[in-house]
Amino acid sequence: MGRACPPCSFGKPPMSLAHVILGLLQHQERTGYDLKTECFDDGMSHLWPADQAQIYRTLDKLESQGSITCTVEIQHDRPNRKVYRITQAGEAELTHWLQTHHPLPVLREPLLVQLYFAAQLPNEAIVYLLEQELEARQEKLAQCETIEALSLSHPTASREQELHQLVLDLVKQREQTYLDCLEQAIRAVHRLSDRNNP
Amino acid sequence: MGRACPPCSFGKPPMSLAHVILGLLQHQERTGYDLKTECFDDGMSHLWPADQAQIYRTLDKLESQGSITCTVEIQHDRPNRKVYRITQAGEAELTHWLQTHHPLPVLREPLLVQLYFAAQLPNEAIVYLLEQELEARQEKLAQCETIEALSLSHPTASREQELHQLVLDLVKQREQTYLDCLEQAIRAVHRLSDRNNP
DNA sequence: ATCCTATATATGACTAATCATATAGTAGCA
DNA sequence: TGCTACTATATGATTAGTCATATATAGGAT
Numbered sequence A, B: 001m002g003r004a005c006p007p008c009s010f011g012k013p014p015m016s017l018a019h020v021i022l023g024l025l026q027h028q029e030r031t032g033y034d035l036k037t038e039c040f041d042d043g044m045s046h047l048w049p050a051d052q053a054q055i056y057r058t059l060d061k062l063e064s065q066g067s068i069t070c071t072v073e074i075q076h077d078r079p080n081r082k083v084y085r086i087t088q089a090g091e092a093e094l095t096h097w098l099q100t101h102h103p104l105p106v107l108r109e110p111l112l113v114q115l116y117f118a119a120q121l122p123n124e125a126i127v128y129l130l131e132q133e134l135e136a137r138q139e140k141l142a143q144c145e146t147i148e149a150l151s152l153s154h155p156t157a158s159r160e161q162e163l164h165q166l167v168l169d170l171v172k173q174r175e176q177t178y179l180d181c182l183e184q185a186i187r188a189v190h191r192l193s194d195r196n197n198p
Numbered sequence C: 001a002t003c004c005t006a007t008a009t010a011t012g013a014c015t016a017a018t019c020a021t022a023t024a025g026t027a028g029c030a
Numbered sequence D: 001t002g003c004t005a006c007t008a009t010a011t012g013a014t015t016a017g018t019c020a021t022a023t024a025t026a027g028g029a030t
Helices: A016-027 A032-043 A052-064 A086-099 A108-118 A123-152 A160-191 B016-027 B031-041 B052-064 B086-097 B110-116 B123-152 B161-191
Strands: A070-072 A081-086 B066-072 B081-084
Touching: A016 A032, A016 A052, A016 A070, A016 A081, A016 A086, A016 B110, A032 A052, A032 A081, A052 A070, A052 A081, A052 B052, A070 A123, A081 A086, A081 B110, A108 B016, A108 B081, A123 A160, A160 B110, A160 B161, B016 B031, B016 B052, B016 B066, B016 B081, B031 B052, B031 B081, B052 B066, B081 B086, B110 B123, B123 B161
Parallel strands: none
Antiparallel strands: A070 A081, B066 B081
């Protein structure tokens, strides 16, 4: 049943974090620590936040499936580093994944559920909820603006950097839309009939 | 340490599905099967899709924590039904949750990752990827429109229905924004420098 | 002398969610 | 007669992700 595919993972589920890591390693060899501090805590944070534990475990998985290799750099003043590099198999895997359409991620927003069941709350309580969300969203947009500053300081706009900028713009636009929606929702709740209130 | 709180779950993590179920049961008593077929497969699908197995396990948890009770209705032509009702403790829990601000859900979009690492692909391949996503998003928006039809057929706009309509509008607007962003991204990729191409 | 931070990897425990499968009776259809 | 669909609940296995904690060393601050 199905085609045999021992050393690669085609046909298997998404494993998106694995492919993010492949994408990062393709650009430059790195350790798990590098990935965490230089990538996932920084430019990747708005795109694909990742936990340290999950990064290390994914590196193990990628190595055991042959998509990356590892060499240990012995350090005497500090703990040894395990430096990972992408293999040819890993590059093929990445290229394939980059061209494959993946199912839309499911977005579950607690706020919308709250709004859905909010009939028992007075309008002010609902507005308060929306305002708290608005604040959190504003903070998040502000974080995105920070990333932009770093990106713009690089004047040479390579194809790669153009794409990074495009992604960042899309994320920022997404966040801005959330803000617009929330403000609109607040106005809508103000217009809500207040009958049947507790 | 911390305040003791034996029979309730205040202070614990989100458990959002549990609260969605509480919200649904507050309106009307239901079985797990009812919840799945009448709620989560229907009007709730765009808001909080839920797996059958998870629904049943969450019902168990809610019952054991005292937020809902269960009575078995014996049926002879069909399997027995376990009918769940919300308790006072459950209502208190729900009311509290409804008024609490919850952390923003993290959205990880494989497409944006693909775009981020797409420099090695020719522009046409990137556009193709975006067009596939566009198609999937159009389908999803079409599903949302279907739900609206059901909602509008109810002419009496109670406070509850107004809120349901508001939520649906927000979801639809979110989807429409995705479509706009994708079209914009496609135009941007067409303008992308094609240097450094494979 | 003590504490904190940075560097670096690893493991255990847990939640949320998904998928597959089991059980079991009725009813309709071909 | 067998096949499928509907009603109804339950469990096992697995993935993705999070949180906490362990280990170990160097260097700077208090």
